[in-house]
Amino acid sequence: GQQVMQIPQYQHVQEGEDFTTYCNSSTTLSNIQWYKQRPGGHPVFLIQLVKSGEVKKQKRLTFQFGEAKKNSSLHITATQTTDVGTYFCAGKGGATNKLIFGTGTLLAVQP
Amino acid sequence: NAGVTQTPKFQVLKTGQSMTLQCAQDMNHEYMSWYRQDPGMGLRLIHYSVGAGITDQGEVPNGYNVSRSTTEDFPLRLLSAAPSQTSVYFCASSYQGTQPQHFGDGTRLSIL
Numbered sequence: 001g002q003q004v005m006q007i008p009q010y011q012h013v014q015e016g017e018d019f020t021t022y023c024n025s026s027t028t029l030s031n032i033q034w035y036k037q038r039p040g041g042h043p044v045f046l047i048q049l050v051k052s053g054e055v056k057k058q059k060r061l062t063f064q065f066g067e068a069k070k071n072s073s074l075h076i077t078a079t080q081t082t083d084v085g086t087y088f089c090a091g092k093g094g095a096t097n098k099l100i101f102g103t104g105t106l107l108a109v110q111p
Numbered sequence: 112n113a114g115v116t117q118t119p120k121f122q123v124l125k126t127g128q129s130m131t132l133q134c135a136q137d138m139n140h141e142y143m144s145w146y147r148q149d150p151g152m153g154l155r156l157i158h159y160s161v162g163a164g165i166t167d168q169g170e171v172p173n174g175y176n177v178s179r180s181t182t183e184d185f186p187l188r189l190l191s192a193a194p195s196q197t198s199v200y201f202c203a204s205s206y207q208g209t210q211p212q213h214f215g216d217g218t219r220l221s222i223l
Contacts, residue, residue, distance in 0.1 A: 006153070033211060
């Protein structure tokens, strides 16, 4: 079945450093979604990418969808303590209606 | 609007007991789903529904049942609780499966 992996599993940075998480799917995705989950909270939708090679920006966050629509990345420039949390990608592949989430990357930011 | 409401927020069960986790949404969303979250495992899809009367299995359906008699409600039933089902359970909904998911606050379930 479809699998979505994320690396790294955990990242610890100093405030002001950049951060990147990578998402890789075993199948071609129709789209990719990114979510953020604060400690103790629930996942909150950040953005959706649909087109091959698409790049979107939200302030300090940059999202990319790979040309083959099997991978994606989230890059945060100059991290802040408010960026702390777990970042998940999620995608739907093939003819299925299942939305499969990645394993997540936990970001810790030291002031 | 309340969004997605999950009850209870916390529950402790004994092995072998059964229970139902409730999920309700007031956004007229067709797509609803249940996920479980375990450390290092991310969010794993248990069951999902694309509309009233239609359900399908996700990645880890064993030990769980669902039904979708109305658009608003999507309960998750644990038939005979096992310690391996200790987890945080999230319900989510959206207009369609490819649209952004709205999550409930989760149910933290412990099985002794």
